[in-house]
Amino acid sequence: MKDSLYIAWRYVAYHRVKTAILITAITFMLFLPLALRTLVAACERQLMARAASTPLIVGAKGSSLDLAIDTLYFEPKPVDPITMAELQRVERSGMARAVPIFTRFQARGRVIAGTTLDYFEFRNLVIDNGRQITRLGDCVLGATAAERLDLGPGDHLLSSPEDLFNLAGTFPLKMHVAGVLARSHTPDDHAVFVDIKTAWIIAGLGHGHQDLQTVDDPDVLLRRDGRDYTANAKLLHYNEITEENIDSFHFHGDVSEFPITAVLVIPRDKKSEDLLRGRYQSIGEPCQILRPAHVIRDLTATVFKVEGMLNSAFVLTGGAATMLIGLVVMLSLRLRHREVQTMFKLGCSRWKTAELLISELLIIATASLLLTGLAVTLTTMYVDQILRRVIL
Amino acid sequence: MIHISNLRFNYPNGGFRLAIPELAIDDGERVAVIGPSGSGKTTFLNLISGIAVPSCGSVRVGGMELSAMGDAARRDFRIANIGFIFQDFELLEYLKVRDNMLHPYRINRTLRLDPDVRARAARLAEDMGLADLLDRYPNQLSQGEKQRVAICRALLPRPEILLADEPTGNLDPLSKGRIINLLSEHARRCNATWVNVTHDHGCLDAFDRVIDFAQFGSRAVA
Numbered sequence: 001m002k003d004s005l006y007i008a009w010r011y012v013a014y015h016r017v018k019t020a021i022l023i024t025a026i027t028f029m030l031f032l033p034l035a036l037r038t039l040v041a042a043c044e045r046q047l048m049a050r051a052a053s054t055p056l057i058v059g060a061k062g063s064s065l066d067l068a069i070d071t072l073y074f075e076p077k078p079v080d081p082i083t084m085a086e087l088q089r090v091e092r093s094g095m096a097r098a099v100p101i102f103t104r105f106q107a108r109g110r111v112i113a114g115t116t117l118d119y120f121e122f123r124n125l126v127i128d129n130g131r132q133i134t135r136l137g138d139c140v141l142g143a144t145a146a147e148r149l150d151l152g153p154g155d156h157l158l159s160s161p162e163d164l165f166n167l168a169g170t171f172p173l174k175m176h177v178a179g180v181l182a183r184s185h186t187p188d189d190h191a192v193f194v195d196i197k198t199a200w201i202i203a204g205l206g207h208g209h210q211d212l213q214t215v216d217d218p219d220v221l222l223r224r225d226g227r228d229y230t231a232n233a234k235l236l237h238y239n240e241i242t243e244e245n246i247d248s249f250h251f252h253g254d255v256s257e258f259p260i261t262a263v264l265v266i267p268r269d270k271k272s273e274d275l276l277r278g279r280y281q282s283i284g285e286p287c288q289i290l291r292p293a294h295v296i297r298d299l300t301a302t303v304f305k306v307e308g309m310l311n312s313a314f315v316l317t318g319g320a321a322t323m324l325i326g327l328v329v330m331l332s333l334r335l336r337h338r339e340v341q342t343m344f345k346l347g348c349s350r351w352k353t354a355e356l357l358i359s360e361l362l363i364i365a366t367a368s369l370l371l372t373g374l375a376v377t378l379t380t381m382y383v384d385q386i387l388r389r390v391i392l
Numbered sequence: 393m394i395h396i397s398n399l400r401f402n403y404p405n406g407g408f409r410l411a412i413p414e415l416a417i418d419d420g421e422r423v424a425v426i427g428p429s430g431s432g433k434t435t436f437l438n439l440i441s442g443i444a445v446p447s448c449g450s451v452r453v454g455g456m457e458l459s460a461m462g463d464a465a466r467r468d469f470r471i472a473n474i475g476f477i478f479q480d481f482e483l484l485e486y487l488k489v490r491d492n493m494l495h496p497y498r499i500n501r502t503l504r505l506d507p508d509v510r511a512r513a514a515r516l517a518e519d520m521g522l523a524d525l526l527d528r529y530p531n532q533l534s535q536g537e538k539q540r541v542a543i544c545r546a547l548l549p550r551p552e553i554l555l556a557d558e559p560t561g562n563l564d565p566l567s568k569g570r571i572i573n574l575l576s577e578h579a580r581r582c583n584a585t586w587v588n589v590t591h592d593h594g595c596l597d598a599f600d601r602v603i604d605f606a607q608f609g610s611r612a613v614a
Contacts, residue, residue: 003498003505007487014486014529342482345443346545347471348499349464356499 001359004352008359018332019364022325026368029321031375033314038376040307042383044300047073050186051296053123055273056096056265058086058280061288068295071101071262073187074111079103081259086287088256090265093279095272097122099264102199107159107175110145113191114199114260120181122266125188129153130179136201136249137241139175139194143183144388151177156240157192159202173202174240185388200251200258201241208241208249265289333357393419393553393585394440399449401432401439410435412449415603420583422576424596427605433589436605437555440587441474442466454552471500475546475584477556477575481538483530483545490526493517493544503549516544520574536567543571547578554579556588560595572598 012019050072059067060080070077081104090098099122102114117132119125130153133140141151151157155177175194183189200206223230241249251258267273280289333340340353379386394417402409410432417423425433438444439451442458445466451458454473458466470476483492491498493513497505517523520540530538539559546554556575560568572595579586588599596602 007491007495007498010488010491011486338482339484342478342484343499344467345441345470345476345478345482346496346499347467347469347474347502349467349501352499 001355004355004359005363007356008363011360012363022328022364023367023371025321025325026364027371027375029318030368030372033311033318034372034376035379036307036310036314038379038383039387040303042387044303046384046387047296047300048293051292054264054292055267056276056289057262057292058082058090058098058265058287058289059262061286064288064290064295065299067262067288068290068292070103071264072292072296074103074113074191075187076103076106076111079261081261082263082287083256084258084260085256087260087263090263090276093276095276096265096267099266100196100260101262101264102196102260104259104261105159105162105199105202107139107157107192108149109160110141110149110190110192112139112159112199112202113193114196114202115193116196119193119264122264123184123186123188125184126182127179128182130177133178133193133195133198135241136195136198136246137173137176138178138198139192140179140181141177142181142189142191142193144189145192146177146180153177153179171204171239173198176241185384189388196260197251198241201249203259205253205258206249206251208245329361393417393421393454394587395450395452396440397450399439399446399451401435401444401446408432408435410439412436417585417587417601420579420585422579422586422598422600423588424599424602425587425589425605426591426593426596426602431605433605434557437476437557437587437589440553441476441555442470468500468502471496472502472549473552475549475551475554477539477542477546477554477559479558479561481530481542483538483541485530488527488529489517489522489533489541492530492541493548495545496549509548513544513548516548520544535562536564536570539563539567539571540574543574550582552582552584554584554586556586558589558591560590560592568592568595 051068054072057067057071059071060082062080063077066077067079069075070079081102084100087098087100090096097118099118100115101119103111105112105114113119120132127140128143129146130140139157141149141157146152149157157175157177158172159175161172175192175198181188181193194202197206265276267276277289277291280287343353343356394415396412396415398414399412400409401411408430425436427433435444439446440453440458442453442461446459449459453469456469458469461469484495487495490513493516494505494509497503497509503509514523514526517526520543522537522540522544525533525537525541530541533541539562543559546556554575559575560571563571575586575588576598578584586599590596
């Protein structure tokens with residue numbers, strides 16, 4: 001067998017291009033389904049870890065999956081807003097802590113998550129560089145967001161307008177980057193966090209402008225009726241909150257009517273959780289309360305069904321590839337007929353001829369298996385990083 | 393050494409038949425086989441090496457009745473006793489010169505590859521002027537060099553019978569003379585029986601006997 005392996009090795013080494021193509025084809029054929037399985041399992045694990053760390057979410061009725069994905073992973077989904085009244089309702093119950101989440105806006109492709117400092121405490125997020133949000137207009141960036149946007153403390157970030165062609169829509173707010181969060185290897189790394197009030201200013205519910213009592217230009221003031229002033233469009237509105245103009249920022253309307261996307265609910269105990277869930281079961285209730293772990297489990301179950309279909313496709317493709325490889329081997333044998341004849345004429349034993357060919361296949365199969373093993377090992381070792389970079 | 397009697401042979405697809413009533417070649421005899429194309433010269437070599445089996449008659453080589461042996465036994469007999477030099481060299485393109493020379497030792501357990509054989513291969517390559525070419529592939533050699541490698545491969549196991557099928561057919565006159573001298577010298581030194589098929593009547597002086605397949609009475613009917 002040693003001699004056969006040696007001759008086979010000389011053959012595959014001499015025909016290195018053909019050998020490399022065969023090994024690559026077999027490696028991919030074996031690696032792809034295994035890698036898919038590894039990635040799906042890790043993806044499920046990461047998705048579930050995030051979901052399991054979030055007890056309850058309250059949001060508008062509709063797709064529970066959209067609500068969970070938007071709130072947990074900051075992937076923009078068409079989720080109807082609810083009002084701050086829902087948050088107050090949870091807080092009034094005394095059974096849970098409530099953290100608002102408002103994810104309507106984006107900045108350079110990153111979701112702006114309007115929330116409160118409670119969110120950072122809840123998620124154990126700490127500042128790595130700079131400082132925490134302390135005033136209107138401040139934002140802190142997730143580690144990946146800061147890296148990709150190439151921003152750090154002291155820089156500015158402009159919120160993206162919702163619709164470029166809507167002249168009456170919201171104006172971009174120039175936010176001040178106060179700090180960068182330490183990497184948490186969660187979707188928080190990709191988001192831009194602002195105080196919920198800053199998010200409402202981006203939404204146009206609060207604004208800052210020239211003081212109408214001290215405005216110099218007489219054309220700006222259209223009418224004055226006691227303490228009520230009516231100004232025209234010439235009035236200067238600020239698109240950046242600074243030390244100088246921060247006092248001019250104010251909100252119009254009742255805060256309890258202001259929009260949020262969801263409320264993260266952290267019940268005191270299991271009983272409180274059950275009671276809270278019961279309160280959202282009634283007919284006519286405009287909101288839903290969901291347990292993210294259940295929603296994501298349903299999602300992963302669906303993913304596994306898709307994976308099963310993909311595996312079937314891989315089996316078929318693998319079968320076709322095996323047949324093609326068989327054809328290549330057969331054609332190769334036909335091309336090598338003269339070589340086999342020469343060995344026969346020299347006195348090569350019949351078994352030895354078969355052994356030589358088997359040895360070549362063995363070398364190719366072994367190399368493919370080793371490469372597949374290496375690739376699967378590397379995928380398993382770096383699966384979390386791959387998922388963070390590619391998917392999450 | 394070689395004794396043929398009442399031999400008849402034809403290929404399964406027909407069209408060619410060979411009949412040799414009686415033929416004997418002695419130990420150490422150097423025989424040239426000539427004759428027109430299609431007269432059965434190569435078939436004759438195949439029959440005395442056990443590559444082909446006669447339809448009837450007897451082929452005795454070194455006291456062994458080849459037609460009575462099984463395929464595996466004939467292969468073992470061939471690799472141990474016969475050195476075959478092919479017209480087209482039949483070197484394996486993916487093996488270097490050294491490995492081509494040692495190839496018979498790696499394809500049949502009858503021959504044993506040991507340090508002594510390796511040393512002998514090195515000496516043979518030196519004698520043949522191939523010492524500097526041992527790590528080259530056949531496609532890096534000239535025609536004459538390829539033929540010398542093929543001869544080395546045939547001679548290395550020290551065969552008792554040397555069969556050469558137009559070994560100089562593809563060579564220039566200078567190389568032809570050199571190859572014939574090499575084979576002749578080896579046959580003399582090892583007292584090997586040498587059967588050489590050739591169309592080159594200019595080299596017949598190197599042989600003890602010339603067998604003309606047409607004159608000898610072999611019949612080849614196309």
